[in-house]
Amino acid sequence: MSLRQMEYFVTVVEADSFTRAAELLHVTQPALSHQIKALERHVGGPLLERLPRGVRLTPMGRAFLPHAEVAVRSAAQADRAARAAAGAQEGELHVAAVHAVAAGLLPRVVARWRRERPGMELVLHEYGRDEELDDAMERGVADLAVGHGGAGAAARTVLGEEEVVVVLPPGDRLAGGPVRLADLAGRDWIRCAMEPVVEGRPFIDLACARAGFTPRTAVRTEHTSTAVAMAAAGAGIAAVPSYAVPEAVPTTPLTPPWRRPLHTWSRTPFTGPAAALLPYLTAALP
Amino acid sequence: MSLRQMEYFVTVVEADSFTRAAELLHVTQPALSHQIKALERHVGGPLLERLPRGVRLTPMGRAFLPHAEVAVRSAAQADRAARAAAGAQEGELHVAAVHAVAAGLLPRVVARWRRERPGMELVLHEYGRDEELDDAMERGVADLAVGHGGAGAAARTVLGEEEVVVVLPPGDRLAGGPVRLADLAGRDWIRCAMEPVVEGRPFIDLACARAGFTPRTAVRTEHTSTAVAMAAAGAGIAAVPSYAVPEAVPTTPLTPPWRRPLHTWSRTPFTGPAAALLPYLTAALP
């Protein structure tokens, strides 16, 4: 059983097609067919069903896939880590984050990094929710993650604190000045799927419960940026990290201020470019 | 870069010798030399220094090793998972646990398993402390772990509760009847390296502090069984899980009883033999 066979298998599953996977892998389709067959012979049974349209995992394939994914990703990480340790100024650094962080915080980081280290390419992996990010990191998709998870990671440090601010409808009477959470009782809330879960309850539920009310949910969005856009359009109010809000949209701070730590973590100790990125990240936090 | 090259590399590091690694891998030494060299050529620099006696990791090697290990172990797990899913009654199931659990709890489990499923071989991986077990599981050494860690694992269930009992010197006046922790103030304690850390302090420190005293440490042992043997020999008292104590050694329960949950976990959902082992484990807990 070879790494290549596993890589081929993972790609076929992702592409849902032998032919497309062969293109992605830059090999001919017969070569790929052959390797998958060899892999199936090795493990002693079929890993996927060939359907007229696409493929389907067999129970064996389902059992095999997650481990194979880890193996393939880890091999790629090993490669990058070694090259980076050689002091290579060229290569790739894979960074994983939830969409809000990637869109709100990383642009400045990426800009500076690219300016000061051309040649070292940053590859971003974006996820909708903190849980997906955590899962992906455990599967080894990236060298480094930025976000609110990473509990139990081998290496993890606090980058700084993000401040949660409120986006109010345009012209709202409370706009500008600091507001107490309790002042926002009775409003329509725009909720976000990526809200972290604390003590078994979504973040905002918990905070509002402590402020003495239950938030009424108007909309649930997938991405934080969507929530901001909705709030800016007057659909309700949203409580989001300050970096998720574009310059043009006015925000309202909370009193007392609501902060939470932002972490970076990795499956192995920070080395090479991953370590070099840390100060860039810290500097990007207000 | 191939899986084999990474496997060879990991083995050389473990064996601290090309020649011994070649024997372990059942290949000749030149074949191994050749592959390591090819791997080093691939990543663009040396991964290890060849010393007159043994090898030493270069910084590149140090960066490469942990990822390579994950890749190699995950590939092996993928293999086993697929074979198991095929309904194979033969194969291997790798189980990881701390020594005390392996020695105290698993023998009965293994005995029954072997009786009812000959052909499916159990491979045990033993660790001195819960932290080492957690680390090893993240590196993918086993299909299943039994112990007190596993926070953040993809699959994790409670097997039951273990009871912590006290081993007193032979003929101690408190022997037999339930004792309160506070009654044990002023005794010499035999401490164990595998004591879990709760709230940043060793388990026993915390419990004794709550009972109003600071335990005086007589000895620190590596393994729980050593601690039990010492206590049984009259070197002091030890508080250990009941399953860690041999039949012949009398134990004294605590009042109120001191229990803690015992978990099993895995990096992926329980399937095949791993799932089949769960009831065996549950049944083994009193």
Add this chain to the structure above:
DNA sequence: CCGTCCCATAAACATTCTGCATGGACAGGG
């Protein structure tokens, strides 16, 4: 200074992988 241990190198041989050409199964359209 010589023997031993350990790893590197060279060349022959064996294995494995790939690409090309081709064939069979299936679904949709005329």
Add this chain to the structure above:
DNA sequence: CCCTGTCCATGCAGAATGTTTATGGGACGG
């Protein structure tokens, strides 16, 4: 109903890769 396009499997030759056997060189210890 047949034709055609899509998709995956198979057979075979050439290329690439891995392994073995044989040999060489450097470090250490007596």
